[in-house]
Amino acid sequence: MESLGQKIRQRRLERGLTQSQLAESLVSASAISQIEGDKINPSYKLLCQIAERLEVPLDYFLSETGEYLEQVTSHKLAKTLIMAKEYANAVPILENLLTSNAGEELDLLMDLATCLIHLDVLTTAKELLEKVITMSLKADDHRAHVWALHRLGLVFFEQQNTSLAMHYWQRAYDYLLEAGVSDQFLRAEITTNLALTYNRLGYYDRSTHLFLNSQDLLKNSSNLYHLATNYLGLGRSHYGKKQYKEAQEYWQEAITIFKSLDHIQYSIQVKENFGILRGELGENEEALEILLECVKHYRELGLEQQLSNTFAEIAKVLIRLGRTDEASDALNQAFEHCEPDSMYYAQCCNVRSLLYASLHQYAEAIEAAREGSGIFRKLEMIHEYHKMRLHISDLFKTLGDYKSSTEILEETQHFIQHFFREKGILL
Incomplete structure (x- = not known):
């Protein structure tokens, strides 16, 4: 037609x-x-x-x-549904428009990819975004090209593939500057995402610099959600550097903004960070009280999927308090709420290793830590992998097996150097 x-x-x-x-x-x-x-x-x-x-x-x-006019109206309806976060209802409208070759294909593909990302249909979303990248280059549509690279990075980050997420976000950032796309908010968003990847890799000075850069780009912005996200990231970076006072200040800023925006889920997550911080400072009873409140709030909101991390942190606090039976129960609940081979499952393996070590069951502790470090390595979560490998080395030292302890450190150093060299990440 x-x-x-x-x-x-x-x-x-x-x-x-x-x-x-x-x-x-x-x-x-x-x-x-x-x-x-x-x-x-x-x-x-x-x-x-x-x-x-x-x-x-x-x-x-x-x-x-x-x-x-019918086609235009249908596309506008789909966009309205997207704004209302009714992604499942928008998908069939967009798919029908694409099948009938109605409307701007590039716009339709971008809208459909957005819906599929939110619906966690990530494989199909990746295919659509790769098509948008190719089409936007041919059409000389710089903003659509940056947008697609940016969203593709988000897909890989959601799949816990940090290095590929960083690759696409860096490409988006470089192309945005090269093509002269004058969109401060998009640049700030990509900068924040790059900061998140460096934070996950454990490069806290770099992530702090990028978060602050993003804050500077947003200084005249009214996007409070993005500002709060940066505060949350800055808190995590300072926490990683053991600068707990600064971490607490940034998290307090984040929780204030999230509450004002009625983002209850995010305010609970920041509260959970406060609980973890109190535990790191040795205030274990206070930490336990905060974390148990977070469990209650998550359940009230029906956010059962958030509980794995919280129960794992509760188990760690209980181990420090010497309440190992309760820690074992909390750890079992943490495992129940996470998917195998996920970052949360790996974290649970780490806590299981800590529990075994507290009971002087070192062989079991090493086995659990090896399982968790293997998952972190597969997910390319290098900082977490490094920490767990150091833990394994310390366990071998406790057993007096200094040869194995040294071998673990050498293997770990070799892998990390090879990883960054292969990915072309210069730090």
Whole structure:
């Protein structure tokens, strides 16, 4: 089916008119170009004038116009559903428009990819985003190209593939600057995401610098959610550097903003960070009280999927308090709420190792730590992998097996050096 714009262009060429001649005294030549490219829809009055100039009855366009307007309306409905976070309802509308070759394919693909990311259909989302990357380059659409690279990085980050996430976010950032895309918010968002990857890799000075850079880009912004996300990241970076006072200050800023925005889930997550921090400072009873409150809040909101990390942290506190039976129960609940081979499962293995070590069951502690470090290595969570390997080395030292302890350290150093060299990450 020919679109309205295609129909007008075909008739104009048949009449031997240029776009400027068709536009004369009606609209600009650029407006005719956009109409023929189906980028804008002419008003009814203008369509009547175009039909008269092209010497065809209005009926020549009316059927096409009706279908075209129906398509535009459908796409607007899909966008409205996306804004309302009703992604599952938007998907069939967008898929139907793509199947019938209706509307701007690039826009439809980007909207559909957005929906699939939120619905956790990540494999299909990746395929769509790769198509958008190729199409946007051909169309010379710089912003769409940056957007697709950015979203592809987000998909890999959600899949816990930190190095590929960093790769695409760095490409997005470099292309954004190279192409001169003047979108401070998009640049800030990509900068924040790069900071998250460095934070996850354990490079806290670099992540702190990037978070602050993003904050500077947002200094005149009213996007409080993004500001709060940066505060949360800055808190994590300072926590990683054991600068607990600074971490607490940033987290307090984050929790205040999240509460003001009614982002209850995020405010609970920050509260959980406070609980973990209290435990690190040796205030274990206070830490336990905060973490148990977080469990209660998550359950009240039906956020059972968030509980694995919280129960694992509770188990760690209970181990420090010498309440090993309760720690074992909390750890079992942590395992129940996480998927195998996930970062949370690896974290649970780490806590299991700590529990065995507290009971002087060192062989079991080493086995649990090896399992967890293997998962972190597979997920390319290098900082967590490094910490767990150091823990294994210390366990061998406790057993007096200094040879194995040294071998673990050498293997770990070799792998980390090879990892960064292979990924081309220069720090």
